[in-house]
Amino acid sequence: MSSVFSQPFFQHAVLAGTFIAVACGLVGYFLVLRAQIFAGDALSHVAFTGAMAALAGGYDLRLGLFAATIGAGLLFGGLGRRGRPDDVVIGSVFAWILGLGAFFLTVYTTSRSGSDQGGAGTTVLFGSIFGLHGDQAAVAVAIAVLVCLLTLLIARPLLFATLDEAVAAARGVPVRLLGFGFLALAGATAAEATQAVGSLLLLGLLAAPAGAAIRLTDRPFRALALSAALAVADMWGGLLLSAERPELPPSFAIMATAGAVYAATFLIRPSRAAQPAPA
Amino acid sequence: MLLASDATSPVFSWNLPADFQDMWSYLYMVNAFRAGLVVSVVCALVGWFMVLRRQTFAGHTLSVAAFPGAALATLAGFSLSLGYFGFCVAAALVIAALGRKGRDAGAEESAVTGTVQAFALACGFLFISLYKGLLEGPTALLFGDFLGITTGQVLLLAAVGMLVLAALAVIGRPLFFASVDPEVAAGRGVPVRLLSTLFLVLLGAATAEASQITGTLLVFALMVIPAATAQRLTARPAVSLALSVLLALGSCWAGLIAAYYQPYPLGFFVTGFAFAGYVLAHLLGWAREVVDRSRSAVQIGGTA
Numbered sequence: 001m002s003s004v005f006s007q008p009f010f011q012h013a014v015l016a017g018t019f020i021a022v023a024c025g026l027v028g029y030f031l032v033l034r035a036q037i038f039a040g041d042a043l044s045h046v047a048f049t050g051a052m053a054a055l056a057g058g059y060d061l062r063l064g065l066f067a068a069t070i071g072a073g074l075l076f077g078g079l080g081r082r083g084r085p086d087d088v089v090i091g092s093v094f095a096w097i098l099g100l101g102a103f104f105l106t107v108y109t110t111s112r113s114g115s116d117q118g119g120a121g122t123t124v125l126f127g128s129i130f131g132l133h134g135d136q137a138a139v140a141v142a143i144a145v146l147v148c149l150l151t152l153l154i155a156r157p158l159l160f161a162t163l164d165e166a167v168a169a170a171r172g173v174p175v176r177l178l179g180f181g182f183l184a185l186a187g188a189t190a191a192e193a194t195q196a197v198g199s200l201l202l203l204g205l206l207a208a209p210a211g212a213a214i215r216l217t218d219r220p221f222r223a224l225a226l227s228a229a230l231a232v233a234d235m236w237g238g239l240l241l242s243a244e245r246p247e248l249p250p251s252f253a254i255m256a257t258a259g260a261v262y263a264a265t266f267l268i269r270p271s272r273a274a275q276p277a278p279a
Numbered sequence: 280m281l282l283a284s285d286a287t288s289p290v291f292s293w294n295l296p297a298d299f300q301d302m303w304s305y306l307y308m309v310n311a312f313r314a315g316l317v318v319s320v321v322c323a324l325v326g327w328f329m330v331l332r333r334q335t336f337a338g339h340t341l342s343v344a345a346f347p348g349a350a351l352a353t354l355a356g357f358s359l360s361l362g363y364f365g366f367c368v369a370a371a372l373v374i375a376a377l378g379r380k381g382r383d384a385g386a387e388e389s390a391v392t393g394t395v396q397a398f399a400l401a402c403g404f405l406f407i408s409l410y411k412g413l414l415e416g417p418t419a420l421l422f423g424d425f426l427g428i429t430t431g432q433v434l435l436l437a438a439v440g441m442l443v444l445a446a447l448a449v450i451g452r453p454l455f456f457a458s459v460d461p462e463v464a465a466g467r468g469v470p471v472r473l474l475s476t477l478f479l480v481l482l483g484a485a486t487a488e489a490s491q492i493t494g495t496l497l498v499f500a501l502m503v504i505p506a507a508t509a510q511r512l513t514a515r516p517a518v519s520l521a522l523s524v525l526l527a528l529g530s531c532w533a534g535l536i537a538a539y540y541q542p543y544p545l546g547f548f549v550t551g552f553a554f555a556g557y558v559l560a561h562l563l564g565w566a567r568e569v570v571d572r573s574r575s576a577v578q579i580g581g582t583a
Binding site for chain 2: 032035037038040041088089091092093094095096098099100102103105106107110125126198200201202203204205206207208210211214247248249251252255256258259262
């Protein structure tokens with residue numbers, strides 16, 4: 001048991017996972033608050049196709065990942081709230097994008113015949129945080145720190161713009177630019193989370209800690225900090241669980257912890273609401 | 280999928296009767312075409328109502344539930360069909376019990392849905408990784424595979440499909456009424472809530488059928504895209520229902536033919552063909568609008 005913690009792959013996973021979780025907690029809080037969880041869902045589709053396209057083209061997986069998700073984030077920002085297409089259009093487009101991802105997956109797995117590439121699709125879809133090398137972990141940490149700093153930098157005006165867009169715009173807050181920049185940050189976070197838990201599960205890492213934090217407190221900045229803390233706790237809990245029980249894949253363990261923590265907040269809330277509110 | 284990489288890979292000639300003879304000399308291709316027929320008819324009809332009722336989000340959640348169902352069936356060794364139908368119908372009942380919250384609800388509900396979907400997918404991944412024997416990993420379940428369809432499966436698909444269609448035929452007219460104008464329908468004594476629950480169960484069954492052809496992630500290719508295309512092309516219900524069936528069948532069979540001759544997965548071709556039709560329908564719609572506008576402008580100019 002103790003031997004696992006001294007293994008380099010576990011240390012890399014904890015190091016990268018911690019910073020990725022902080023970034024996911026911070027960005028996820030704003031995603032939930034701005035009711036843009038569906039954008040996260042869309043980003044998860046795009047992340048898969050981007051990563052597979054890069055692999056099929058012979059580039060680094062992360063290049064395609066970041067290019068696709070940040071590009072998609074900017075595209076959503078460009079479409080804006082007014083030009084938002086309805087969910088039938090979104091569903092059609094994303095079914096097609098996923099189909100394209102399946103195409104690239106086959107191109108990639110059949111182009112290098114004989115070599116052990118069959119797991120590439122699984123890796124991108126469901127992540128493999130224990131497979132991160134030292135330099136990969138370092139890059140992931142650096143990008144996560146950058147995302148966190150940028151999010152904290154724009155946190156105050158972004159919160160204002162989220163809670164009351166009209167007043168914020170009247171006060172001279174660049175609402176449109178903020179929304180644009182935030183979606184680009186969300187894209188970068190999605191690409192980061194894909195390396196940890198995979199593109200299909202990143203939605204849970206974005207939504208669960210933020211949803212739990214919003215249930216637990218009404219104060220925005222406390223909820224923001226709580227969301228990041230819960231995300232880190234989910235990540236550590238998942239990694240520990242996976243180290244304890246090696247048959248559980250880390251992505252599942254992380255999602256299970258996140259889901260359990262979120263479910264626990266539903267048990268806490270009613271008892272707190274039942275108490276008379278102090279006047 | 281592995282078929283075309285064989286040394287004796289079939290080559291598409293434009294001599295169609297010979298091509299079909301070649302394809303249908305394999306039992307699994309005949310079964311694939313039969314299953315495609317059943318699934319596209321059922322999915323197009325149910326999907327048409329789903330698009331009309333704007334319940335694509337519920338459809339997405341149901342299709343996500345199909346993945347852990349199939350994975351658990353593989354792990355525990357019971358029938359794959361049972362896993363698909365059991366999980367999808369159970370998920371439909373859960374959604375119906377929670378009520379129609381969907382996308383319009385607040386931020387908190389969307390966080391719940393996102394978490395539940397991700398957790399369902401994670402469970403599927405757990406079952407897959409516990410079951411070591413699956414060589415291709417989860418990609419066959421997620422993106423569709425048509426090589427292993429047996430005659431028994433086709434019969435089951437057909438039986439469930441008939442049930443769904445029969446139920447849809449019975450509730451079709453009141454369901455249409457309730458979808459278009461729920462308040463007036465409720466006022467006239469139509470049991471709107473019961474119909475909505477029934478429809479979700481039908482949707483679950485149809486999603487389970489489609490998952491077995493296109494894979495759980497690409498169910499929308501047969502459920503949403505044909506119906507959306509048909510509703511874009513014509514406003515008359517009967518015509519667009521028929522058109523939606525034709526489009527689904529067309530893209531499914533064309534996808535099967537393409538997947539037989541190319542080494543790429545079936546899901547890619549089916550989504551590709553369906554989406555091409557959707558884009559064409561939109562272009563056609565815009566072109567028609569532009570023509571109408573210029574014609575009316577000419578008429579106004581002529582009378583003035």
